[in-house]
Amino acid sequence: MEQRVSLITFGVRDLARARAFYEALGWRTNASPEDDVVFFQAGGMIVALWGREQLAEDTGVEDGGGWGGITPAYNARSPQEVDAVLAEVEAAGGSILRPGAATFWGGYSGAFADPEDHAWEVAHNPHWTLAEDGSVSLG
Amino acid sequence: MEQRVSLITFGVRDLARARAFYEALGWRTNASPEDDVVFFQAGGMIVALWGREQLAEDTGVEDGGGWGGITPAYNARSPQEVDAVLAEVEAAGGSILRPGAATFWGGYSGAFADPEDHAWEVAHNPHWTLAEDGSVSLG
Numbered sequence: 001m002e003q004r005v006s007l008i009t010f011g012v013r014d015l016a017r018a019r020a021f022y023e024a025l026g027w028r029t030n031a032s033p034e035d036d037v038v039f040f041q042a043g044g045m046i047v048a049l050w051g052r053e054q055l056a057e058d059t060g061v062e063d064g065g066g067w068g069g070i071t072p073a074y075n076a077r078s079p080q081e082v083d084a085v086l087a088e089v090e091a092a093g094g095s096i097l098r099p100g101a102a103t104f105w106g107g108y109s110g111a112f113a114d115p116e117d118h119a120w121e122v123a124h125n126p127h128w129t130l131a132e133d134g135s136v137s138l139g
Numbered sequence: 140m141e142q143r144v145s146l147i148t149f150g151v152r153d154l155a156r157a158r159a160f161y162e163a164l165g166w167r168t169n170a171s172p173e174d175d176v177v178f179f180q181a182g183g184m185i186v187a188l189w190g191r192e193q194l195a196e197d198t199g200v201e202d203g204g205g206w207g208g209i210t211p212a213y214n215a216r217s218p219q220e221v222d223a224v225l226a227e228v229e230a231a232g233g234s235i236l237r238p239g240a241a242t243f244w245g246g247y248s249g250a251f252a253d254p255e256d257h258a259w260e261v262a263h264n265p266h267w268t269l270a271e272d273g274s275v276s277l278g
Contacts, residue, residue: 001224001228002165003166003182004274005147005186005213006213006214006269006275007214007275008209009260011208027140039277041142042143042144043183043184043274044184044275045274047144052208058248059210059236059250060236060237061206061236064206065203066200066201066202066203067195067198067203068207069202070149071148071194072144072147073145074141088140097198111197111199119198119199119200121148123145130145131183134141135183136145136146136183137183
């Protein structure tokens with residue numbers, strides 16, 4: 001198994017609402033309005049929105065209904081950009097789980113939930129390298 | 140917010156066990172054995188293993204305890220590679236949630252859980268392009 005992730009799928013109950021949220025953040029997809037799955041090209045991987053029941057069945061799991069121990073994160077280029085992203089999220093209908101604040105590891109981060117209650121962290125990590133194309137490297 | 144994901148963190152109860160599982164699949168980290176977080180460089184993003192309680196607190200959520208509607212996936216280069224990855228996973232102490240099988244969308248996929256019950260899909264998608272470096276593109 002190569003050391004990579006190809007796709008993250010978010011299970012959703014209201015696909016149109018979830019799609020509209022990410023589009024309001026500036027994300028773009030070629031999915032048609034009637035498609036039952038929405039794919040976003042996200043750097044070298046894909047982010048998908050798909051029915052949560054179908055995803056649970058396809059994954060072979062019972063749906064606990066809440067948070068399941070996986071948090072995706074978006075790394076910003078500065079603490080100011082963390083706050084700007086959180087403001088964009090709020091304007092787009094997401095909710096702020098934790099406002100931006102300095103972290104114990106020397107960075108700055110906050111967290112939000114999308115309209116389907118999927119939680120993201122938004123962070124500035126001065127110890128990592130964030131390239132022009134958005135890719136992130138350790139150290 | 141740019142259209143990308145920088146990091147996926149898996150909350151774990153037994154960090155050494157989770158780390159050993161991904162290392163048994165061939166993943167490599169520079170983390171020290173005494174570190175309380177393990178980072179894997181995964182293409183242009185990072186995969187982290189961190190205490191599930193700390194992650195829930197940091198994310199600003201209650202931990203539902205089960206699956207939470209997010210499934211990461213690993214895209215393989217052939218149906219045969221899907222089966223090979225699932226066999227590796229089983230040998231490394233993971234559990235098979237769904238054996239490899241043809242899918243309704245013309246691909247081939249299965250699913251597994253790591254020792255912390257984080258579920259992954261393993262898929263071959265003939266409609267997507269999987270580059271030499273492991274990056275995936277729609278179409």
